[in-house]
Ligand SMILES: Nc1nc2c(ncn2[C@@H]2O[C@H](COP(=O)(O)OP(=O)(O)OP(=O)(O)O)[C@@H](O)[C@H]2O)c(=O)[nH]1
């Protein structure tokens with residue numbers, strides 16, 4: 114057997130010491146009230162099943178980051194005892210953390226699903242894309258993503274985006290219609306009524322589906338703890354050579370070397386989000402276990418993107434602008 | 442339960458049903474409503490700020506943008522609406538265009554809040570926010586009182602049977618906290634609410650839900666999180682106190698047990714036929730595995746209970762309830778589960794599994810209340826698609842019979858519905874469906890009207906009168922189900 118059953122009642126006690134959510138009162142037998150995590154989990158499974166039932170070729174964007182790992186886990190639960198009935202897609206910027214790629218491949222193998230990798234570097238090599246002056250490749254993912262969606266003839270694309278991540282994401286529907294250029298039109302979204310999702314679309318359009326729209330960062334971590342979900346090691350405190358830039362700790366790596374005026378130091382850090390090495394920052398942290406992280410997130414005073422993403426600081430509406438162009 | 446093993450089942454096994462670490466019944470969803478500029482977004486921002494739900498970097502960004510935009514003139518200040526008005530166009534125009542979802546928790550419970558637009562042009566987005574709400578906060582500018590848009594939104598809320606309605610009479614700072622001015626607005630909104638069947642002590646005839654009126658200043662923060670010393674004449678709770686105290690769902694009894702009849706619309710049939718993720722040694726016992734996956738829409742069911750399946754009217758007994766490798770004794774709303782039945786019935790996506798004897802049959806027609814959300818008007822004869830639960834079928838709008846007059850709140854005869862109208866229509870279906878009154882079951886009585894060509898969602902519908910039963914519904918293929 115793999116990991117021992119999670120004793121969820123025990124974990125409760127340890128995780129609620131410092132955050133704002135009180136210790137639960139044990140419920141009476143036959144009580145039909147669900148916990149917050151159970152409500153969110155069932156909502157997500159319902160969405161995943163709706164999309165699989167109504168679309169012909171769904172695909173899940175899978176980076177190995179915590180949100181996509183959670184969506185994969187939910188998909189496995191939704192179709193148990195059968196296999197996950199769709200494949201995975203990753204847009205590799207060429208700047209990904211090697212330990213995340215390794216984790217990605219292990220996880221894919223464990224679930225017995227197929228992974229397609231679209232590589233930004235192929236596009237840079239033949240000139241379809243050119244490197245940006247600021248070196249970040251995050252915005253460059255859009256074209257390979259749209260090409261991969263078209264090549265796979267995918268009519269629905271699952272993503273792990275959450276509404277609490279950003280003020281533009283806070284506005285997006287659970288099923289979000291995209292035109293043939295992958296564009297999001299925030300002024301003209303389809304009404305989304307009750308839990309009756311309308312996934313109808315015309316040729317060339319596709320739908321992005323966000324099963325964990327209503328989850329917060331804390332919900333995700335509590336769920337990872339409860340379900341004993343494995344993550345890439347860099348989500349937990351570890352020692353790393355870093356330097357300070359844009360008010361965050363950046364990892365020393367071949368694609369993100371320190372400049373001459375930047376001092377490299379060895380610090381104990383962890384990542385709250387995992388993206389492109391060139392624009393994702395680490396935070397000082399001693400949170401070495403999932404319970405530590407739950408505690409840390411519960412009392413954090415800065416949002417995960419604010420703490421770790423340089424690309425969102427470019428302008429007031431950086432995320433909205435990228436999404437309008439077909440980004441996730 | 443021994444079915445789940447390490448390879449390659451990805452989740453831990455537990456003996457007991459999944460119990461988790463946050464208290465039960467504590468996720469509360471609410472939405473804002475009311476006319477444009479009445480202060481919805483400001484109130485929501487104030488609520489988030491005063492309940493310490495704004496993180497430092499967000500507050501810094503909003504403070505910076507407020508001062509760049511010259512908010513509050515020379516005195517400065519924070520434009521709290523910017524916390525939810527996150528789109529470029531919203532910030533440029535100073536209005537809300539689409540719903541913003543925000544998340545916060547207090548010591549009492551967790552909240553999902555939907556800040557909706559007030560502008561009539563974006564009524565579709567307000568309806569979007571209201572359909573999933575446990576409570577709606579209806580804002581009224583104390584200086585303007587009840588406007589047409591207030592009546593429209595109150596009508597939506599009443600028809601949707603949103604369990605709780607909190608009227609926030611806002612901007613009382615601009616009326617120098619004058620009690621008489623507040624009482625006047627309070628009286629007129631209570632009058633409108635009563636006409637719409639939103640009762641003071643229990644909504645409508647069934648006594649569910651509630652109506653509350655609170656004087657607030659979203660800008661200053663009076664009675665939002667803390668009770669204000671400036672309104673000594675008001676002795677009720679603050680807005681947050683109220684949100685923490687209201688019951689989450691209105692269909693549980695005092696012991697927390699679901700009272701409605703059990704319904705599970707089948708999303709798909711799980712039939713892995715050997716392609717399973719369980720231990721290879723057990724794979725054989727899963728060769729004939731067949732279960733009906735779906736989210737419980739209402740009520741509860743136990744292993745051993747008898748069920749009826751519609752269309753078709755077949756009956757059987759529940760032999761197992763699976764939740765991803767964990768066997769449950771009981772399932773209840775809103776759990777996503779898979780049911781195993783004793784008999785091999787012809788059940789596909791679109792079928793509804795119900796507690797035996799509670800879903801008598803199917804029908805081919807219905808009378809409905811429609812919230813028309815599309816710029817193209819509706820007239821009799823329109824061919825549309827409707828989505829009920831997990832089924833999409835072709836339908837014909839036989840007749841448009843009336844439209845709500847938002848000035849008098851009376852239904853006037855009408856033959857067409859235009860965008861943002863609330864009206865009544867008779868609809869014929871191409872196929873037998875198990876349909877219920879929305880008043881009896883909020884999940885089974887709600888539907889979408891969809892454009893058959895471009896797929897747009899044209900209207901939100903609620904069933905007022907299901908048509909005559911056409912039998913137990915043998916599901917014979919006379920009609921046409923539409924593939925997605
Ligand atoms: N004096 C005063 N002004 C207020 C108060 N609440 C809101 N305002 C102002 O009223 C204007 C409109 O506020 P919003 O919060 O954007 O209104 P809204 O209801 O969200 O508007 P829409 O979403 O576009 O329908 C802004 O200028 C606010 O600063 C209040 O309590 N007192």
Ligand SMILES: [Mg+2]
Pocket residue numbers: 481482483522526536537556557558559
């Ligand atoms: Mg607003």
